[in-house]
Amino acid sequence: xxxxxxxxxxxxxxxxxxxxxxxxxxxxxxxxxxxxxxxxxxxxxxxxxxxxxxxxxxxxxxxxxxxxxxxxxxxxxxxxxxxxxxxxxxxxxxxxxxxxxxxxxxxxxxxxxxxxxxxxxxxxxxxxxxxxxxxxxxxxxxxxxxxxxxxxxxxxxxxxxxxxxxxxxxxxxxxxxxxxxxxxxxxxxxxxxxxxxxxxxxxxxxxxxxxxxxxxxxxxxxxxxxxxxxxxxxxxxxxxxxxxxxxxxxxxxxxxxxxxxxxxxxxxxxxxxxxxxxxxxxxxxxxxxxxxxxxxxxxxxxxxxxxxxxxxxxxxxxxxxxxxxxxxxxxxxxxxxxxxxxxxxxxxxxxxxxxxxxxxxxxxxxxxxxxxxxxxxxxxxxxx
Amino acid sequence: xxxxxxxxxxxxxxxxxxxxxxxxxxxxxxxxxxxxxxxxxxxxxxxxxxxxxxxxxxxxxxxxxxxxxxxxxxxxxxxxxxxxxxxxxxxxxxxxxxxxxxxxxxxxxxxxxxxxxxxxxxxxxxxxxxxxxxxxxxxxxxxxxxxxxxxxxxxxxxxxxxxxxxxxxxxxxxxxxxxxxxxxxxxxxxxxxxxxxxxxxxxxxxxxxxxxxxxxxxxxxxxxxxxxxxxxxxxxxxxxxxxxxxxxxxxxxxxxxxxxxxxxxxxxxxxxxxxxxxxxxxxxxxxxxxxxxxxxxxxxxxxxxxxxxxxxxxxxxxxxxxxxxxxxxxxxxxxxxxxxxxxxxxxxxxxxxxxxxxxxxxxxxxxxxxxxxxxxxxxxxxxxxxxxxxxxxxxxxxxxxxxxxxxxxxxxxxxxxxxxxxxxxxxxxxxxxxxxxxxxxxxxxxxxxxxxxxxxxxxxxxxxxxxxxxxxxxxxxxxxxxxxxxxxxxxxxxxxxxxxxxxxxxxxxxxxxxxxxxxxxxxxxxxxxxxxxxxxxxxxxxxxxxxxxxxxxxxxxxxxxxxxxxxxxxxxxxxxxxxxxxxxxxxxxxxxxxxxx
Numbered sequence: 001x002x003x004x005x006x007x008x009x010x011x012x013x014x015x016x017x018x019x020x021x022x023x024x025x026x027x028x029x030x031x032x033x034x035x036x037x038x039x040x041x042x043x044x045x046x047x048x049x050x051x052x053x054x055x056x057x058x059x060x061x062x063x064x065x066x067x068x069x070x071x072x073x074x075x076x077x078x079x080x081x082x083x084x085x086x087x088x089x090x091x092x093x094x095x096x097x098x099x100x101x102x103x104x105x106x107x108x109x110x111x112x113x114x115x116x117x118x119x120x121x122x123x124x125x126x127x128x129x130x131x132x133x134x135x136x137x138x139x140x141x142x143x144x145x146x147x148x149x150x151x152x153x154x155x156x157x158x159x160x161x162x163x164x165x166x167x168x169x170x171x172x173x174x175x176x177x178x179x180x181x182x183x184x185x186x187x188x189x190x191x192x193x194x195x196x197x198x199x200x201x202x203x204x205x206x207x208x209x210x211x212x213x214x215x216x217x218x219x220x221x222x223x224x225x226x227x228x229x230x231x232x233x234x235x236x237x238x239x240x241x242x243x244x245x246x247x248x249x250x251x252x253x254x255x256x257x258x259x260x261x262x263x264x265x266x267x268x269x270x271x272x273x274x275x276x277x278x279x280x281x282x283x284x285x286x287x288x289x290x291x292x293x294x295x296x297x298x299x300x301x302x303x304x305x306x307x308x309x310x311x312x313x314x315x316x317x318x319x320x321x322x323x324x325x326x327x328x329x330x331x332x333x334x335x336x337x338x339x340x341x342x343x344x345x346x347x348x349x350x351x352x353x354x355x356x357x358x359x360x361x362x363x364x365x366x367x368x369x370x371x372x373x374x375x376x377x378x379x380x381x382x383x384x
Numbered sequence: 385x386x387x388x389x390x391x392x393x394x395x396x397x398x399x400x401x402x403x404x405x406x407x408x409x410x411x412x413x414x415x416x417x418x419x420x421x422x423x424x425x426x427x428x429x430x431x432x433x434x435x436x437x438x439x440x441x442x443x444x445x446x447x448x449x450x451x452x453x454x455x456x457x458x459x460x461x462x463x464x465x466x467x468x469x470x471x472x473x474x475x476x477x478x479x480x481x482x483x484x485x486x487x488x489x490x491x492x493x494x495x496x497x498x499x500x501x502x503x504x505x506x507x508x509x510x511x512x513x514x515x516x517x518x519x520x521x522x523x524x525x526x527x528x529x530x531x532x533x534x535x536x537x538x539x540x541x542x543x544x545x546x547x548x549x550x551x552x553x554x555x556x557x558x559x560x561x562x563x564x565x566x567x568x569x570x571x572x573x574x575x576x577x578x579x580x581x582x583x584x585x586x587x588x589x590x591x592x593x594x595x596x597x598x599x600x601x602x603x604x605x606x607x608x609x610x611x612x613x614x615x616x617x618x619x620x621x622x623x624x625x626x627x628x629x630x631x632x633x634x635x636x637x638x639x640x641x642x643x644x645x646x647x648x649x650x651x652x653x654x655x656x657x658x659x660x661x662x663x664x665x666x667x668x669x670x671x672x673x674x675x676x677x678x679x680x681x682x683x684x685x686x687x688x689x690x691x692x693x694x695x696x697x698x699x700x701x702x703x704x705x706x707x708x709x710x711x712x713x714x715x716x717x718x719x720x721x722x723x724x725x726x727x728x729x730x731x732x733x734x735x736x737x738x739x740x741x742x743x744x745x746x747x748x749x750x751x752x753x754x755x756x757x758x759x760x761x762x763x764x765x766x767x768x769x770x771x772x773x774x775x776x777x778x779x780x781x782x783x784x785x786x787x788x789x790x791x792x793x794x795x796x797x798x799x800x801x802x803x804x805x806x807x808x809x810x811x812x813x814x815x816x817x818x819x820x821x822x823x824x825x826x827x828x829x830x831x832x833x834x835x836x837x838x839x840x841x842x843x844x845x846x847x848x849x850x851x852x853x854x855x856x857x858x859x860x861x862x863x864x865x866x867x868x869x870x871x872x873x874x875x876x877x878x879x880x881x882x883x884x885x886x887x888x889x890x891x892x893x894x895x896x897x898x899x900x901x902x903x904x905x906x907x908x909x910x911x912x913x914x915x916x917x918x919x920x921x922x923x924x925x926x927x928x929x930x931x932x933x934x935x936x937x938x939x940x941x942x943x944x945x946x947x948x949x950x951x952x953x954x955x956x957x958x959x960x961x962x963x964x965x966x967x968x969x970x971x972x973x974x975x976x977x978x979x980x981x
Contacts, residue, residue: 159503187501230651242562243562244564244565244644245565247644248644251644251645251647251688252689254647254649255646259647262647265651303562303568304539304568340567340568342544367571368547370572372688
């Protein structure tokens, strides 16, 4: 459903094929590096690696171990090792391709190097509407036509969305990729067969235990579940459902300047079952109960759902709330609800009765009340 | 006339690619609430079923299903203007291309799937972006108030449709990148005392086929649309296109916009929100930057959602009064069995008029039987073929197994229905049940396009028999008189491909063995196929459906029922007592009986 980063090792392997002589190194796995001088880099989709000191240059194989160790201390586990490629800084060019409506957008700068962001005016911009446009692009950029056509094919065959080569070095008909970054289209995983797989995708690691739990849960269901911890001692905690509506509700907090009080962000949508909703809600409630904030509010909100059954998902949330109710009462947490969709009336009624019984009721609204009302109510309470 | 206005005049039918009963029901409820005479969903492309039952108001209808876009019969195909594609992201591209190959003049469609690869989306937009209205990939579809509901847009249960007054024509165009927010906004329009002119959920994907700019131009050119209500998100740069359109004075109607995503500023790093596009990659794609750009172009783009709703109330197009749709679609019970009206039970037949016999229709009874089964009126030639078949198959002597079983059962003192059932239950692959198998074989033979010799080779592998070929009594030189008289029907037809094929198969098989002639089962199956095709306009798919429903076996069962009844009556008349097989006619193999030692 989105663009995902591939490792530089996979990206270059796909572009260069058999002629690629880089080596992928993963912490804990055995590897062999031949004799010679090498460049070693962290290969986990990190930008501006050089400036962050995540690159080792001109090292012998025997010197690499200590680099990996030092990086391991910073939490990095994946590396790429390539033979040293001596060149002049003046040779470095910038090149990128991105899929856009009209075709592929090519950006190129003769004097690119690593500081391209500082010189946007030197970048030339053209659209490759089809493979045939590579000839004109070659004349304009000086990059060999064959190589551009090859990139065009690799880009499409492997369902790339974005490719950046920076620096790129062109010596006559020969082209060298020093650094490469690729965003691939995760929706196309079925179509690329094994050209790239899950193992080649670099993902930001979930930092928080609750985030990790939701990540695990999300991997086992077709429903969409996500959780990001923003402030573990926040005051406002969200159980949001549905893409667009969730952003609208969260925006209301930002608009009142209370973004710093937001404990979490995330969504459950795509028709999760009662059990899945229960497990998801449990993580959010756990997070909320451990927050040190003195005043706290839980917002269960979302737009008018297309398919998600309100009665069913609310039953799952009530299951989780039942467990957390005694602690919530102790901490004086109230619950604010706004939701619409199939089985809205039955779901809202069950929720309101439950919250009343457990003395947790803040407010409960349906689809005839503005989508942001519950979060407004919660902010009023927290602000007092 | 504007495109939207054209669709209002003549909306056309929807063909769904893939099944999604919940969305289908919502479409039919919308049609019903809008006062349409029949459902806009005219068919569903799905294998493994032929019809799907849905509510139409409080009653029910069957929507026909077809295995492919090409298999949609002409009478349904004529109505198709829209594709509703509810296939998965993997299949969306191929199935969309197949649909538009079969329906090149269709007006557009909706791609429901969320995981359509970007490359597929850009290829589809290259093919259809300029000529068709296509909502998606992803999102909830396309709606014209009171005219067309293509997708889940506006809700999937009847309560939601009524609450948002979707069945009424309105003045506010609703455009949204988020499916859920499309519904939310449609409801908000109703709550603000207005109605939706049309709405497109352009989907949260990066490459919507019909773009935001396209939709806005549809709104600008639609005379019924007085104002535009837009929901966008952070990420992407479509909103700058709006700004350009306004600056170029191409877009002049009043517009309000809510761009969601300022919450992104509260995070350490940019977050990927639910929608594929909702990630800020460059600074100018932030919600705040886009709001500011829109505001500077004259769009009302408030900072909070409640302010946005206030602005919505101020848009032109208030309705004079709230017309309540009084139709209640709650409390519906689905039936558990469906069929059609086989015969006209309301009217009797008139055989005697003015003390005289009226001249009956030719082959009246055979015609009535065939029309009941086929569900349509038939020509004289087909009725006559039926007559020929029915007459020649009433009986074939008392030796055949079905007749024997009927007689034995009658002599055991059982009633007519039991005796008849005993006879009928004998009908099967070796006795009488080969007509259908023969029809299937001739259809398959023509579909495969093999020469007859190859077909025979394939079908008889491993010693299998060919249905419709071979007789115990008749052989080359001693023709079956029933086959000869049925064969004359070929003279009535311009073309008789199934009969020709059957004869060419016979040529191959008789070369091996003189007994392997075309038998009566094979001949009647072949000629009935040809007759239905030429005289009644049946397609190959129709004929295949008849084979699946075993129609061709009925050609045997119907007349033979009369034969069995006759044998039963004869037994009752003679009343010879209980039948017992005489000892000399039964061989008992005692050697094989194993005894315990």
